[in-house]
Amino acid sequence: MTPAHDLRDGIDQLRDELAAFRYSLFRLETLQNYSGSSEDDALAEWRRTGRIPITAELQQWCERTRHRVGQGCRIQRVHVVTEPLTDYVRFELASYAPNVQAGEDVRIIPVRGDRWPTDVQAADYWLIDARRLWMMRYSADGAWLGAEPTSDPQCIADACAQREAAIAQSISWSEYDSR
Numbered sequence: 549m550t551p552a553h554d555l556r557d558g559i560d561q562l563r564d565e566l567a568a569f570r571y572s573l574f575r576l577e578t579l580q581n582y583s584g585s586s587e588d589d590a591l592a593e594w595r596r597t598g599r600i601p602i603t604a605e606l607q608q609w610c611e612r613t614r615h616r617v618g619q620g621c622r623i624q625r626v627h628v629v630t631e632p633l634t635d636y637v638r639f640e641l642a643s644y645a646p647n648v649q650a651g652e653d654v655r656i657i658p659v660r661g662d663r664w665p666t667d668v669q670a671a672d673y674w675l676i677d678a679r680r681l682w683m684m685r686y687s688a689d690g691a692w693l694g695a696e697p698t699s700d701p702q703c704i705a706d707a708c709a710q711r712e713a714a715i716a717q718s719i720s721w722s723e724y725d726s727r
Contacts, residue, residue, distance in 0.1 A: 617651030
């Protein structure tokens with residue numbers, strides 16, 4: 549694997565690709581705790597106040613999402629969550645509300661016990677236009693190490709298959725949130 553400092557260097561390229569996608573974005577999230585990203589301050593505020601702060605980054609994401617979905621693009625996210633939920637996952641679930649309001653299709657796969665979803669690996673990634681794959685790398689405790697692009701056709705095909713499996717086994721964020 550690429551050294552962590554090199555993985556972090558790619559974040560600007562990933563952000564550019566996320567902004568310039570043509571027709572679809574898909575994000576798979578499988579961890580129950582994330583740290584070392586721009587969300588750390590928002591998590592701390594949520595813990596203090598119970599409210600999700602609308603950061604400049606979140607506002608920009610929602611504006612872009614609203615615009616691109618209005619153009620007919622698809623933006624999807626599936627988060628595999630183990631129950632009982634961690635404090636971080638409760639924060640993450642609350643933080644999806646603005647994304648959903650902007651038009652992002654956020655979905656949840658609840659996992660009870662050791663029944664991990666079929667054909668979904670425990671590996672986070674961004675799939676851009678079903679042709680560009682960015683593997684998100686984290687330490688064992690969920691600290692963000694960076695992002696690593698791959699253009700390997702088999703890895704991309706596997707990510708597309710996992711996307712379909714994850715979507716098929718998930719429920720909408722609003723359905724999960726109302727339980």
